[in-house]
Amino acid sequence: xxxxxxxxxxxxxxxxxxxxxxxxxxxxxxxxxxxxxxxxxxxxxxxxxxxxxxxxxxxxxxxxxxxxxxxxxxxxxxxxxxxxxxxxxxxxxxxxxxxxxxxxxxxxxxxxxxxxxxxxxxxxxxxxxxxxxxxxxxxxxxxxxxxxxxxxxxxxxxxxxxxxxxxxxxxxxxxxxxxxxxxxxxxxxxxxxxxxxxxxxxxxxxxxxxxxxxxxxxxxxxxxxxxxxxxxxxxxxxxxxxxxxxxxxxxxxxxxxxxxxxxxxxxxxxxxxxxxxxxxxxxxxxxxxxxxxxxxxxxxxxxxxxxxxxxxxxxxxxxxxxxxxxxxxxxxxxxxxxxxxxxxxxxxxxxxxxxxxxxxxxxxxxxxxxxxxxxxxxxxxxxxxxxxxxxxxxxxxxxxxxxxxxxxxxxxxxxxxxxxxxxxxxxxxxxxxxxxxxxxxxxxxxxxxxxxxxxxxxxxxxxxxxxxxxxxxxxxxxxxxxxxxxxxxxxxxxxxxxxxxxxxxxxxxxxxxxxxxxxxxxxxxxxxxxxxxxxxxxxxxxxxxxxxxxxxxxxxxxxxxxxxxxxxxxxxxxxxxx
Ligand code: ADP
Numbered sequence: 001x002x003x004x005x006x007x008x009x010x011x012x013x014x015x016x017x018x019x020x021x022x023x024x025x026x027x028x029x030x031x032x033x034x035x036x037x038x039x040x041x042x043x044x045x046x047x048x049x050x051x052x053x054x055x056x057x058x059x060x061x062x063x064x065x066x067x068x069x070x071x072x073x074x075x076x077x078x079x080x081x082x083x084x085x086x087x088x089x090x091x092x093x094x095x096x097x098x099x100x101x102x103x104x105x106x107x108x109x110x111x112x113x114x115x116x117x118x119x120x121x122x123x124x125x126x127x128x129x130x131x132x133x134x135x136x137x138x139x140x141x142x143x144x145x146x147x148x149x150x151x152x153x154x155x156x157x158x159x160x161x162x163x164x165x166x167x168x169x170x171x172x173x174x175x176x177x178x179x180x181x182x183x184x185x186x187x188x189x190x191x192x193x194x195x196x197x198x199x200x201x202x203x204x205x206x207x208x209x210x211x212x213x214x215x216x217x218x219x220x221x222x223x224x225x226x227x228x229x230x231x232x233x234x235x236x237x238x239x240x241x242x243x244x245x246x247x248x249x250x251x252x253x254x255x256x257x258x259x260x261x262x263x264x265x266x267x268x269x270x271x272x273x274x275x276x277x278x279x280x281x282x283x284x285x286x287x288x289x290x291x292x293x294x295x296x297x298x299x300x301x302x303x304x305x306x307x308x309x310x311x312x313x314x315x316x317x318x319x320x321x322x323x324x325x326x327x328x329x330x331x332x333x334x335x336x337x338x339x340x341x342x343x344x345x346x347x348x349x350x351x352x353x354x355x356x357x358x359x360x361x362x363x364x365x366x367x368x369x370x371x372x373x374x375x376x377x378x379x380x381x382x383x384x385x386x387x388x389x390x391x392x393x394x395x396x397x398x399x400x401x402x403x404x405x406x407x408x409x410x411x412x413x414x415x416x417x418x419x420x421x422x423x424x425x426x427x428x429x430x431x432x433x434x435x436x437x438x439x440x441x442x443x444x445x446x447x448x449x450x451x452x453x454x455x456x457x458x459x460x461x462x463x464x465x466x467x468x469x470x471x472x473x474x475x476x477x478x479x480x481x482x483x484x485x486x487x488x489x490x491x492x493x494x495x496x497x498x499x500x501x502x503x504x505x506x507x508x509x510x511x512x513x514x515x516x517x518x519x520x521x522x523x524x525x526x527x528x529x530x531x532x533x534x535x536x537x538x539x540x541x542x543x544x545x546x547x548x549x550x551x552x553x554x555x556x557x558x559x560x561x562x563x564x565x566x567x568x569x570x571x572x573x574x575x576x577x578x
Contacts, residue, residue, distance in 0.1 A: 074094050074095075075094075076093070076095060077177075077178070078093075078095060078175050078176060078177055079093065079096040079099055079100075079155060079176035079178070080093040080095070080096060080174070080175055081096060081107075081172075081173070081174045081176070082171060082172070082174075083111075083112065083171045083173075083174070084170070085170065085171050087133060087172075088108075088109050088110060088111060089107045089108050089109065089111070089112050090108065090171065091104070092104055092107045096176075099147065099178055100115070100145070100147050101148035101149055102115060102147075112174075113129070113130075116145040117144075117146070118144070118145070118150070120144055120152065121143060121145070121146075122144065125142070125143045129141055129143070129157075129159075132159075133159075133172065136169055137161070138158075138159060138161065139157070139158075139159055140156070140157065140158050140159075141156075141157050142154060142155070142156045142157070142179060143157060152180075153178055153180045154178070154179045154180045154182075155176040155177060155179060156176065156177045156179045157174050157175075157176045158175050159172050159173065159174035159175075160172065160173055197266075200265070200266035201266065203262060203266070204262055204263065204266050207258060207259055207262045208259075211533070212503070212533045214251070215252070215255060215533035215554050216459060216533050217461075218248055218251060218252055218255070218554075218555055219462055219465070219554040219555035220459075220461040220462055220465060221555075222245065222249070222555040222557075223462065223466070223555055223556065224461070224465055225241050225244045225245045225248065226245065226557065226558065227465065227468050227469070228241045229242070229245070230472065248555075257393040258393070260321075260397050260401075261393050261396065261397050261400075264397060264400040264401065264404065265400070269404060271314075271315045271405065272314075272315045272316075272317070272318075273313060273314060273315065273428075274313070274314075274315075274430075275311060275312070275313055275430035275432060276311075276312055276313075276316035278309070278310055278312050278343070279304065279310055281323070282304070282323075282341065284320055285302060285320065285323050285324060285341065286302055288324060289324075289327055289331060289339075292331065293331055298331060298336075298339065299338030299339075299340075300327070300331070300338055300339050300340075301338070301340045301341070302340075302341040302343075303340070303342050305343060305344040305345065307344075307345040308343050308344065308345050308354065309427075309429050311429065311430055312354070312427070312428060312430070313428040313429060313430040314428055315405065318401050318405060319425070321397075321401065322398045322401050323341065323356060325394045325395070325397070325398050326356075326358040326421045326423065327358060328394075329395070330358055330359075330360035330362060330419070331360075333360065333362040333419075334360045334361055334363070334418070335362065335363070337360070337361030338360070338361065339358065339360045340357075340358075340359050340360075341358050342356070342357045342359075343355070343356050343357075344357070345427060346424070351426060351427070352426070353407070353424050353425065353426060353427055354424070354425050354426070354427045355422060355423070355424045356422070356423040356424075357420055357422055357423075358420070358421045358423065359418060359419070359420040359421075360418045360419055360420075361417070361418040362418050363415070363416070364414050364416055364419055365411075365413040365415065366415055370411060373392075373395050373411075374395050374396055375396060376392065376393055376396040395409075398423070402423055402425065405426075406425060406426045407424045407425035407426060408423075408424050409421065409422070409423050410422050447474070447569070448474050448475050448562070448565045448566065449475065449476075451475055451496045451565055451568065452478075452493065452495045452497075453475050453476075453477040453496065453497045453498075453499065454477060454478045454479075454480060454489055454490075454493075454497070454498045454499070454526070455467060455470070455477040455478070455498075455499045456479075456480040456481075456482070456483070456485070456486045456498060456499065456500045456509065456512065457479075457481070457499070457501040457504075457531065458481050458482055458503075458504045458505055462501075463479060465556075466556060466561075467479070469557075469558045469561055470561060473558065473561060473562055478495075481504070482505050482506040482507055482512075483507025483515070484507050484512075486498065486500070486507075486512045486516065487507075487512065487516065487519075490516055490526075495526040496526055496527065496568060497526055497527045497529060497564070497568055498526045498527075498528045499529050499531050499552075499561075500512060500528055500529065500531060500548065501530075501531050502530055502531070503532075503533075509530060509546075510542065510543065510548075511546075513528050513530075513543075513546045513547045513548050516528065517547035527550070528547065528548045529548065529549065529550045529564055530550070530551035530552065531552055531554060532551055532553060533553075533554040539551075550564065552564065
C-alpha cells in the first residue's frame with residue numbers, strides 16, 4: 001500500500017521538481033536586481049558626497065579669498081567707499097576713516113559728498129560727479145575734500161557702478177587715492193615754472209635794455225671810427241682806428257649773440273616764413289667770407305646739388321645766420337685748404353630735407369669735446385678765445401636755431417684733418433616765388449644828392465655820425481631831435497625819406513610815424529626807415545605796423561644808408577628791409 005501511495009505521489013513530486021529551476025531563476029534575478037539597486041544607490045551616495053566635498057572646498061577657498069580681500073581693503077592706503085542705490089554710504093574701509101576722521105558708523109547712511117566737501121571744493125567737479133552717478137556711469141575725478149577737523153586733502157576718485165544679477169544696480173564702489181602731496185608738488189612746480197618764466201622775461205627785458213644801452217654808444221664808436229678811416233691818417237693812426245673798428249665789431253657780435261641766445265632760450269624768437277632764393281642766400285655767404293678766405297690763401301666753395309630747388313620757403317635770415325656761423329668757424333680754425341658748403345636734398349620717411357654740409361680741412365675737434373661744444377660759452381680749450389676770438393655761443397645758437405627751424409645740427413671731426421657740420425632742415429617750397437629785390441649794388445651808383453632826407457635822432461653823437469655819413473653820399477639832411485619836431489618839419493617840407501630813431505623824448509619814433517601817416521593820404525608821403533638799437537624779435541613787426549617801411553639796425557653804416565637810399569631812388573615799390 002505504501003508502495004502504491006508512493007507510486008501515486010511520484011508524478012506530483014516529479015512535477016514539482018520541474019518548477020524548481022524556474023524558482024531558482026526568479027530568486028537569482030531578484031537578488032541581481034537588488035544588487036544593482038544597491039550599487040546605484042552607492043554610486044549616487046558617493047557622487048553626492050564628492051559634490052558636497054567640492055562645494056565645501058570651494059566655499060573654503062572663497063572664504064579664504066574674501067578674507068584676503070578684506071585684509072587688502074583694510075590694509076590699503078586707498079580709501080574705499082561703497083554706496084547703495086540711493087547714494088548713501090554702506091561701508092568704508094579703515095583708510096577712509098583714518099583720512100577723513102569719520103568712523104564707519106557715522107559714515108553709514110550719509111551721502112559721502114555732503115560729509116566731505118568744503119568751501120574750496122570745485123563746484124564743477126561736484127556737478128560732474130553728480131551727473132555720472134545719476135547716469136550710473138563710471139567716473140574718474142580729482143576733488144578737494146575736508147576731514148572732520150577741517151583739514152583739506154585731495155583725492156583722486158575712480159568709481160564704478162556695482163551690478164548684481166541680471167544687471168541690477170546695487171550702488172557704487174569708489175576707490176580713492178590721497179594725492180595731496182602730489183598736488184602740492186605740482187603746485188610748487190607750477191609756481192617755480194611761473195617764477196622761471198617771469199625771470200626769463202625779466203632777463204630778456206634786461207638784455208633788451210642792456211643791448212640798447214650798449215648799441216647806442218657802440219654806434220657812435222663804430223660810426224666815428226668809420227668816418228675817421230675816410231680822413232687823412234698816417235699809417236700808425238690807420239692801424240689804431242682799424243683796431244678800434246675791429247674791437248667794436250666784435251663787441252657788437254657778442255651783444256647780438258647774447259640777445260639771440262636769450263631769445264632762443266626763453267622761446268621768444270619768432271621765425272619768419274617767406275619765399276626766398278637759395279642761390280642769393282649762398283651768394284651772401286660767399287661775398288661775406290670770399291675776400292677774407294682768399295686773403296688767407298683758403299678756398300671757399302658753395303655748391304647746390306641736383307634736385308635742390310632754387311626757391312625755398314622759410315626764414316632766410318636765420319638759415320643764413322647758421323651758415324655764416326659755421327663757415328666763419330670753419331675759416332677761423334683752418335690754416336690750409338679751405339671750407340666747402342654743399343647743399344643737398346635728402347629724403348626719408350618723415351619727408352624731404354635740405355642738408356647743408358659745411359666741411360673744413362682745419363685743426364679738427366677732439367672726440368670728447370664734440371657734444372660739449374653745443375653748450376653755451378664752451379670752447380675746445382680756454383685759450384681759444386685768446387688765439388681765435390669768439391665767445392663760445394655760436395654753436396649753441398646754431399643748434400637751437402636748427403631745432404627751432406624743425407631740423408638738426410650735428411658734427412663729425414678728426415683732429416688734424418678737419419670737421420664736418422651737418423645742418424638739416426625740412427625742405428619747404430613756396431607756392432609763389434620770392435619777389436625779386438632790386439639789386440642796387442649791380443646798378444651804376446645812383447645820384448642821391450636830389451633826395452630830401454630828414455634825420456630824426458635825439459642823441460647828439462649819433463646824429464653827427466649819421467649826418468656825416470649821409471654827407472659822404474652827397475645827401476644833405478634836415479634834422480629833428482624828437483617826434484614833435486618831425487611833425488613840424490613834415491608840415492614845412494615834403495620829404496622822400498625819413499630816418500627815424502625809435503626811442504626819442506617827448507614823442508617816440510613809432511608815434512611820430514603813425515602821426516605822419518595819419519596826416520598824409522594813403523600811398524603818399526615819405527619812405528620811413530627806422531633807425532634802431534633795438535634788434536629784438538618782434539620789434540620789426542611793431543615798426544612795420546606803425547607804418548614804417550623798413551628798418552636799419554644800429555650801428556648804421558655808410559653802405560647800409562647808401563643801399564636804402566639807392567632803393568628809394570630805384571622806385572618805392574622795391575624797398576628792401578635792410
Ligand atoms: P666761438 O667760435 O664763438 O668760440 P662756437 O660755439 O661757434 O663759439 O664754437 C665753440 C668752439 O668750438 C670754438 O671755440 C672752437 O673751439 C670749436 N670749433 C667750432 N667750430 C670749429 C671748427 N670748424 N673747427 C675746429 N674747432 C671748431
